[in-house]
Amino acid sequence: MNESFHLHQLQKIDSQINHNAKRIHEIDELLNANFEVEKAKSDENEHAQIFHQTKIRLQKINTEVEAKKNKISQCESHLYSGKVKNPKELQDLQNELKSLRKFLAALEDEQLEKLINFEDSEREHQKVKETLTKEITTFETRKAMLQSEKETLIINKNRLEVEREAILTQLTKVNIMIYERLSQEKRGLAVATLENNACSACGATLTPGQRQESHSPQSIYYCPSCGRIIYGG
Template sequence: MNLDQNQVVRTHNPDLEGLIKLSELDKIIGQLTDVIQCEIPGHIKALEDDFVRDQTKLRKFDEEMAALTKRKKSLEAEVDDTKSKIAKANQKLPEVKTNVEYRAIMKETENFKQRITTIEDEQLALMEKMEDKEGERPAIEKQVAEDKAKLDKLKAEKTVELNSYNESLDKANAERASIIGAINPAILATYDKVRAQRAGTGLARVKDGSCMACFQIITPQLYYQIRTTDEIYRCPHCDRFLYHVPEPKPDNGEPAKGKRKKQE
């Protein structure tokens, strides 16, 4: 949040000084905005997705169990129905007059009995399947409860964090509003336009003859002018405003001044 690191930059151009402060502040505003709008919501969304996924798993499990239960009931009803058909067929037997009639009833009864055997096999398999499946439910239920607890905890934490980030962002925006008043409106408009087009930065440092934002080499003449005059120049490749920070020279303990070192 503080601009101390930029106070080593000495320029006699107040617009450029303003842009340097502004650029640093815009970097901070950009980072805060990213955290507030993308990072934190993304983090919450990831846990929400886990929660929804496991909730869906539980719902599908219950739907599947309901379908199996429905099938079980339908088979039970069919067994009852078939048994009553057998009973009715048996009731007809005393009135049978011919062998053909008798054999027809016996055949019919036999078919009903076979159907019951088939149903009983399916019922057995169904019950085994339901027993096995029922054992899976507690683990899924537990996972859903854990997801919910994690999500609630994260949301509570992130709400506190968000409040703090929003406060910082408000402060940074207020600081920005106070800085821009001191910058030439035309320069500011260009800076904002380039910043919008160029990944949020409208100003770049020049080092060793290159723009440190687009990493393209600028002409030696432009590099010289940037170091020796107080005019504001722009990168011919990315349009950003350019500034130069003299490298500190440890041999004499003084920062090298671009103005004095014209041979560089």
């Protein structure tokens, strides 16, 4: 086996290692970015507060209505007790009762409005709570899938590293250095192949003579256009 062949094998492994590492990085980012859950949590929190406020407002008006009703009841008892004889006093009591009832009617309108608000906010809160539960379940399912994928990727990574070590033993130190340098310069792709008589990396067409050279097992052939090693097979 020639050096170009082994360099090509090394490139294939390194490309897989890079691809693997990129996906592991993506998975880590996806595992940390649970935007939907965060958004649902913040919505739930907001609606819980609104619900709490409407509940307090409703309780307050309920108490006020109750107090007003008691006041009316007392006034009525007093008025119809027969103890008040003085016409002026009776008139005053009747006027007070009239005013209290008017006040009560207004309060009851307000009470109804507060009750509607309370029920609306309760429904809305329930809805966002359900959304939050759904988002958490979705995220947990996705998380389990991603973690399982990551475990497989780590196993692959370890296997590829063992394979890489084995290939390095087949190469001369000089060629390894050339490969590493090219790999750094060419964003991880040091070895190209022949594809339709052209360099698979940059697309430059090779003459029959150049193609012949890329097939040679004795020497390493470099693409005249991009400088990568071309493994002609």
